[in-house]
Amino acid sequence: MKKMALSVVLAALVAFSLSAADKVVLTWWTWTLPTQEDFVVLKKGFEAKYPNIELQPSVNQMDDYKTKLKVEFSSGTGPDIMSMQPGSMIDQFKPYLLDLTAPAKATLDKLEPAIVAEAKLRSGGDAVRMAPLGASSTMFVYYNATYFKKAGITKVPSTTAELLDAAAKLKKTYPDKVPFTLGLKDSWFNGDVFGIFADQVEKGLLEKADLGTVKFTDAKFVKALGNLKGLVDKGLVDKNSVGVAVYEDSIGLLMDGKAAMHVNGGWNVANLSSTKVKNDAGKLYSDRREGRATVDDVFSAFPLPNFNGGSPVVLGGIDIGIAINKNAAKDPAKLDAALKLMDYMLAGDGQKFETGRAGAGLIPSIKGAKMNLTPFVDKESADGANAIVTATNTMMAGPRGVTNPAVFTQLGVAVQNVVNGKDIATELKAIQDVYDKQM
Amino acid sequence: MATTRAPAGAFQVLRRKEVLWGYGFLAPILVLMGLFVVYGLYFVVKISFFKWDGVDPETMVFRGFRNYVLLFSDTNFLMAVLNAVIFLVVTVSVQMFAGLMVALLLRPKLFGHRFFKALFYIPVALSTTVIATTFAAFYEPNFGVLNSVLTSDFGKTLGVSGLAHSWLGDPSTALGAVIVANIFQWMGAQMIFYIAGLTTISDEVFEAAQIDGAGFWPTLTQVVWPSLWPTHTTVIILGMVGAIKTFDIVWLLTQGGPGNATQFPATMLYQSVAQNFQAGYGASISVVMILLCIGLSAVQISFNNRKREA
Numbered sequence: 001m002k003k004m005a006l007s008v009v010l011a012a013l014v015a016f017s018l019s020a021a022d023k024v025v026l027t028w029w030t031w032t033l034p035t036q037e038d039f040v041v042l043k044k045g046f047e048a049k050y051p052n053i054e055l056q057p058s059v060n061q062m063d064d065y066k067t068k069l070k071v072e073f074s075s076g077t078g079p080d081i082m083s084m085q086p087g088s089m090i091d092q093f094k095p096y097l098l099d100l101t102a103p104a105k106a107t108l109d110k111l112e113p114a115i116v117a118e119a120k121l122r123s124g125g126d127a128v129r130m131a132p133l134g135a136s137s138t139m140f141v142y143y144n145a146t147y148f149k150k151a152g153i154t155k156v157p158s159t160t161a162e163l164l165d166a167a168a169k170l171k172k173t174y175p176d177k178v179p180f181t182l183g184l185k186d187s188w189f190n191g192d193v194f195g196i197f198a199d200q201v202e203k204g205l206l207e208k209a210d211l212g213t214v215k216f217t218d219a220k221f222v223k224a225l226g227n228l229k230g231l232v233d234k235g236l237v238d239k240n241s242v243g244v245a246v247y248e249d250s251i252g253l254l255m256d257g258k259a260a261m262h263v264n265g266g267w268n269v270a271n272l273s274s275t276k277v278k279n280d281a282g283k284l285y286s287d288r289r290e291g292r293a294t295v296d297d298v299f300s301a302f303p304l305p306n307f308n309g310g311s312p313v314v315l316g317g318i319d320i321g322i323a324i325n326k327n328a329a330k331d332p333a334k335l336d337a338a339l340k341l342m343d344y345m346l347a348g349d350g351q352k353f354e355t356g357r358a359g360a361g362l363i364p365s366i367k368g369a370k371m372n373l374t375p376f377v378d379k380e381s382a383d384g385a386n387a388i389v390t391a392t393n394t395m396m397a398g399p400r401g402v403t404n405p406a407v408f409t410q411l412g413v414a415v416q417n418v419v420n421g422k423d424i425a426t427e428l429k430a431i432q433d434v435y436d437k438q439m
Numbered sequence: 440m441a442t443t444r445a446p447a448g449a450f451q452v453l454r455r456k457e458v459l460w461g462y463g464f465l466a467p468i469l470v471l472m473g474l475f476v477v478y479g480l481y482f483v484v485k486i487s488f489f490k491w492d493g494v495d496p497e498t499m500v501f502r503g504f505r506n507y508v509l510l511f512s513d514t515n516f517l518m519a520v521l522n523a524v525i526f527l528v529v530t531v532s533v534q535m536f537a538g539l540m541v542a543l544l545l546r547p548k549l550f551g552h553r554f555f556k557a558l559f560y561i562p563v564a565l566s567t568t569v570i571a572t573t574f575a576a577f578y579e580p581n582f583g584v585l586n587s588v589l590t591s592d593f594g595k596t597l598g599v600s601g602l603a604h605s606w607l608g609d610p611s612t613a614l615g616a617v618i619v620a621n622i623f624q625w626m627g628a629q630m631i632f633y634i635a636g637l638t639t640i641s642d643e644v645f646e647a648a649q650i651d652g653a654g655f656w657p658t659l660t661q662v663v664w665p666s667l668w669p670t671h672t673t674v675i676i677l678g679m680v681g682a683i684k685t686f687d688i689v690w691l692l693t694q695g696g697p698g699n700a701t702q703f704p705a706t707m708l709y710q711s712v713a714q715n716f717q718a719g720y721g722a723s724i725s726v727v728m729i730l731l732c733i734g735l736s737a738v739q740i741s742f743n744n745r746k747r748e749a
Contacts, residue, residue: 063713070494070716092494092716178581185608187694187714240580242697243608249579258582406715417698420610437509438490 022052024337029058030083031065033133033320033362034354042350046341049349053337062188069093077327080338084130084323086122087401088408098324099127104339107131110347115365118317122399130321131346134355134362137316137392138265138400139196139304142251142272145380146297147174147260156302156383158312160231163305167236170260178259183250184241184419190412192265192400195315197224199397200308206315209435210402216432217425225414225424227307232419242416257293263304266388267319267361272299273375279357285375300384303391313397319362322346363392410434480729486722493718506723516724519702520731526618526703527682533622535674538629543663545630546637556634560627567624571691574620578692580605607693610700617701621688625681629674636670637663672743679735683728704728 034042039057046055058079060068066089072078073096084090084097100108101120108116108131115132123129141157148166151173157163167179184190198205201224208214209221231237244250246264253259255271273285275295284290303312322342328334344350347366355364356372363371371389376382402408414427487506491499510516541559545552562570577584586603594600606616640663648658686705689695695702695710704724711721 067713073494074496088716092492095495181581185694185696187696238580240605240608243578243580243605243613245575249575253581406711406717409710409715413696413698416608416696420608420697422698 023054024052024333025054025056026081026334026337026341027056027058027079028081028083028341029060029065029068029079030320031060031062033083035059038354038357041353042345045349045353046344049344050337050340053340055341066092078325080325080328080334081341082323082325083133084321086118086130086318086321086399088403088405090122090130090321090323091124091403093323094124094129096326097123097129098326098329099129100131100324100342101128103329103335104128104131104324104342107339107343107346110367111365112367115318119321122318130318130323131342132318132321132365133345133351134319134364135317135392136265136267136319136361136363137314137388137396138192138267139263139314140266140268140301140388140391141180141261141263141304142254142268142299142301142384143261144254144257144259144294144297145300145378146294147177148300151260156300157305158302159305159309160307164234164236167261174260177257178238178253180236180261180263181244181250181253181259182237182241182263183244183246184237184416185243185245185249187409187412189246190415191402191408192315193228193415194224194411195398195400196304196313197228197307199313199315200224200227200306200310203313203397205398206402207398210404210407212435216435217428221428222424223308225418225427228415229418229424231307232421237419239419239421242419251288254299255288255292255294257297265361266301266314266316266392269301269361269371269385269388270375272301272381272384274298274377274381277375277377279375285357298378298380300380302384302387303395312391312395314391314395315398315400316392316396317399318365363389404435407431407435483722483725483729486719487726489719491719492716493712493721494716499719502719506720507727509720510723510727515699515702516704516707518699519704519707522614522701523682523685523703525614526621526685527679529618530621530625530682531675531678534626534629534678535671537622537626538674539633539663539667541626541630542633542637543659545634556630559630562624563627563631565624567687568691570620570624571688574616574623575607575692578606578616580608608697610697613693613697613701617689617692620692621685624688632670632674633667636667640666668743668746672739676736676739679739680732683731683735704731 034057036059039055039059043055043057047053069078069082073093078096082093084093090097108128111132115135116128119130119132120128141163147170151166151169153166153169155162157166163180170177170179182193184193195206198209198221201220205214205220205224209216209218214220228237232239250259250262251264251268251271254262270286271288273289275284275289277285279285289295303314306312322345324335324338324342328338341350345354351364351366351369355362355366355369371385373382373385376385402411410431414431417427418424486499488501488503489499490502490505541555545556580586580603583606585606588594589603590600594603604612606612644662644666645658648662653661684705685703686709689701689703689706690709693701695706704727708721708724708728711717711724
């Protein structure tokens, strides 16, 4: 009897270990996107389609994410799949990422060729080391269309003069509200502020400086920061902005009805969604529309006007890409599983879910796909969402950020100092010094 | 009287065993310290002589003292050290004074003293994130508590409405605003140190001072203050090390900004390593921070020893 019981236990253990051994475990690390909530849906869908693969996701805060990757790669390990961003992140980690050109050809062929070409360029030009999940761009002015209507603003501002006029009308109608809020406390955002002002003077100017073909002390950069200073002098950008964070201060002011306009990237498009519409899970498309003072208001957006004159421009491109650890190629089963996940996320149901979720703010990379516009039922909000998509597709002046993260940090410092009245030439020289030092 | 004596050598055998047991008990902590402290220190000192992005060990390039040359010619670092000194002097002085005053007020154990002791200690027990979030809302320029009070009718009556501005966004007030938040958080800890210190002064000493006609200030300056030197030393050393290591409250409130107005050695270290991928340069900041901590602590301990001997 004892022998029989022992045999049953042993058989069960062997069966369990065999079934566990059959499963390929894939780890996927990311920051921000996909979110924890997204992963609940994605994991369920992916594992249902591929029962022999187990997906183990991990969502991190950005700085922690970079530190964890550094530690893991230094020790020769790392996650199987990881999210990547163009610029300094992929530049730093590309030696550890698999060239997807051949192994993921079938998936990459389903994407817009221009986006795949950009992924190759951002990977160093010799290989495709991240598969683009979606595109986005910055910067846009998000505004409360209900306030605009009451203040008698009938045309969406597209020039400096029109923006100043709109701010003046809003101040008159709503003396206790902030007409225009630009959060300048965070370095990650201020680097983009520098970039947009530079590229408003000349498309691709920041990229040229990043490549070393133009110095940061060039007169065009003086003009760019002079335009920013001009907005401070005219009162549109408040000096107080330097003490205001983008999240949650500035965006909170808009969504709480304490501000009429707020500057942010196109990835916040979900905030334009109507509270009359709910998603499949019965929730609003944006958490920030839940229970706020503006719950009945209509929101919209327009590209930040070109303060140097001329047409608006945006910065951006690939917002987030998916990369495979080189080590995964050593195990054919793992590589196969990783490629299946990549296809699921870029051209399969995962893509439909992630880029179809307005909260993610991603414009899909897959051929012929469009952003899900169902949450934007009001005309103004639909116009705003379309303006974001159009700007991303047609007004791109250059990528976000620069390859040297220390230079990017210094761009943010320069923006804060210029808003606080410091000398523009001194600030630009400080950037060039960091660029030249190569610490 | 006859006594039983242990055979020759038994005592030595016993001691050797005890010594071995002692080392046995110490072994785990020695191994852990060796791994995480000694090796960690060695590695930090080593990489401070290299140019390295902190990712691939094969890309490390030896550059001698170049990181230190860059560091000491970096005006931001010199500003960060100056900020740490200002932070140290103001924070330690105010916290010492306020902590001692509160401890003295609570010493007579009047009604409610336990409640107030707990009340003053609560911020110490709170997470720095909570403190920073509260103060960020307090200082918020548009609708924050401070500016709202200053621009209210009450503020206008007092004539202080003109003071309203971006407390964390203005380079001239950002450091002060951070210091206030830090003092609020840690004053309760100094209070506890002084409450403990005051228990070492007997009631007779206070009574004798009273009989001699000494008022509050003479008692404080001539009796209490000199008797509390060991406590002062502890409070000052902890304050010094804390000031040099200050990171969380600064990062959460200002991220070293506006510009570099609230940059500290620790925020520069984080920025260099975690954000800018400059592990070698960051390591040189670490080494200087360690040396500063050791140097300042040694000066303070020697000063305290001389006080005691005097």
